[in-house]
Amino acid sequence: MKISSVNGRPVNLDLNTIDLPITAYASITHRITGLVLCAAVLVLLWFLDKSLTSEADFTEVQKILSSMPIKALMFLFLAPFWYHLIAGIRHLIMDMGVGESLEGGRLGAKIVFIVSAVLIVFTGVWLWGA
Amino acid sequence: MGSVTSIASLGRNGLYDWVVQRISAVVIAAYFLFLVFFLVMNPGLTYEQWVALFSSNWMQVFSTISLLMLLAHVWIGVWGVLTDYMTPRLMGSKANSMRLVVELVVFAVVLIVAVVGLSIFWSL
Numbered sequence: 001m002k003i004s005s006v007n008g009r010p011v012n013l014d015l016n017t018i019d020l021p022i023t024a025y026a027s028i029t030h031r032i033t034g035l036v037l038c039a040a041v042l043v044l045l046w047f048l049d050k051s052l053t054s055e056a057d058f059t060e061v062q063k064i065l066s067s068m069p070i071k072a073l074m075f076l077f078l079a080p081f082w083y084h085l086i087a088g089i090r091h092l093i094m095d096m097g098v099g100e101s102l103e104g105g106r107l108g109a110k111i112v113f114i115v116s117a118v119l120i121v122f123t124g125v126w127l128w129g130a
Numbered sequence: 131m132g133s134v135t136s137i138a139s140l141g142r143n144g145l146y147d148w149v150v151q152r153i154s155a156v157v158i159a160a161y162f163l164f165l166v167f168f169l170v171m172n173p174g175l176t177y178e179q180w181v182a183l184f185s186s187n188w189m190q191v192f193s194t195i196s197l198l199m200l201l202a203h204v205w206i207g208v209w210g211v212l213t214d215y216m217t218p219r220l221m222g223s224k225a226n227s228m229r230l231v232v233e234l235v236v237f238a239v240v241l242i243v244a245v246v247g248l249s250i251f252w253s254l
């Protein structure tokens with residue numbers, strides 16, 4: 001049973017019918033990356049545990065991390081991390097009252113996308129060694 | 131204070147959660163940036179260096195605080211996401227009880243990660 005009205009007033013939040021502004025994409029991306037990072041933390045903790053167990057395990061982790069699919073996996077974790085971090089910093093800046101206007105919000109969202117894109121490119125270069 | 135209080139929120143109310151979310155964000159950022167910096171600065175990292183880092187007392191304390199902050203951050207964050215989407219409007223009349231079950235599972239995972247993480251940091 002879905003509720004399409006509350007207290008007799010219609011509810012229309014069907015996002016498919018709404019043209020979303022860049023700030024909305026910035027916001028939902030922050031949320032999605034936060035959820036991806038929850039999974040990342042579990043995997044990273046496993047790697048950390050193993051890497052600290054013994055010299056042989058440490059070497060094995062290094063070997064696993066340098067194999068292509070795992071490198072891609074690490075990239076899939078680091079990319080969301082940069083985005084979530086930069087968008088999170090924007091949150092903190094906006095909490096201090098900076099960039100809260102409509103234009104400020106749009107500009108901030110653009111800056112977040114650009115800065116995290118740059119960091120993501122650097123991460124790729126670091127992982128695959130240019 | 132008239133703010134919303136929920137037994138399922140981490141703190142006493144939304145404002146408290148909001149503050150914890152911000153403080154934890156800064157601590158996690160510091161911890162991860164430190165680790166990234168350490169790895170970038172030590173390309174030929176050895177096992178001895180790696181263990182020396184994590185078994186030093188300040189790092190054990192830093193890791194412990196960061197892990198607890200991270201788990202608080204995740205709990206508040208996921209709780210917020212669940213209360214946004216697992217609602218009767220979006221999922222029908224069973225949404226509230228289903229959300230409670232999912233919250234319990236998330237909370238159990240959070241507790242397990244806390245135990246596993248702390249035992250990694252303090253067994254060195």
Ligand code: HEM
Nearest residue numbers: 031034035037038085088089091155158159207208210211
């Ligand atoms: C790996 C670590 C992290 C995980 C697993 C994580 C996870 C999450 C999740 C699931 C949310 C809820 C998303 C939402 O409500 O839309 C969230 C929110 C948030 N995160 Fe993170 N996060 C991590 C690291 C960080 C870092 C380093 C920052 C640094 C600035 C940060 C800043 C924030 C902020 C400010 C919010 C609140 C957003 C709001 O109030 O709407 N997070 N995080």
